[in-house]
Amino acid sequence: MLVAVDHVQLAAPPGSEDQLRAYYVDVLGMTEIPKPPVLAARGGCWFQAGAVRLHLGIAQDFRPGRKAHPGLRVRDIGAYAARLAGRGAPVTWDENLPGHRRFYAEDPVGNRLEFLEAVATASSGRSG
Template sequence: MRIVGLHHAQITIPRGAEEQAREFYCGVLGLTEIEKPASLRARGGFWLQVGDREVHVGTEDGVDRRKTKAHLAYQVTDLAGWRKKLAEHGISVLESIPIPGYDRFEFRDPFGNRVEMIEQKD
């Protein structure tokens, strides 16, 4: 018996904010929405494909997402390009504490979720 991998991670957005979230996650970040099972659609939210993993965007009210350090870290190429693209969309980038072998930064999505962009150094 063992854990063999990570299937998906979930973030939350306020109820009814799906279209704004799609604009950000699919439009700005360029992630692909995948079909959510019919049995779960009534709950709101949507699912995204990120490489060989999934990010589930659920809906939840009454949560101050800006108060948590919980986050997703997207492994990227061209970190400088991402920094520029986010700035063009009014997203403030925060510098992260350096870690060996990587360049990275973080930001908050339009709903307050903490997001990290990380690129492995050559």
């Protein structure tokens, strides 16, 4: 039985690790976690924030994920969007998901990332 998503892997071009670290650590606020030595030899980086884990793997024939993307839940989405924008990361708001505020951003190699937060509704009485 499935119980959770362990991680999401995104692709990245060879030699992009420093750009990825700058974005995922400095802009998104994640922590880089060490890869096992046998996997570290392949390049790429792994990042974590709480239970959220993203793996960036090197692909020789890299093409950024422009449609497929991880959806990342955040708290205080307005402040988080301001954090990204303040660090030079463009934010594109999208109001098409009922019950949520969300925006899209791209990592430095062009992978699409979705950030979302549930909003309180009169019937639910709760907020995300």
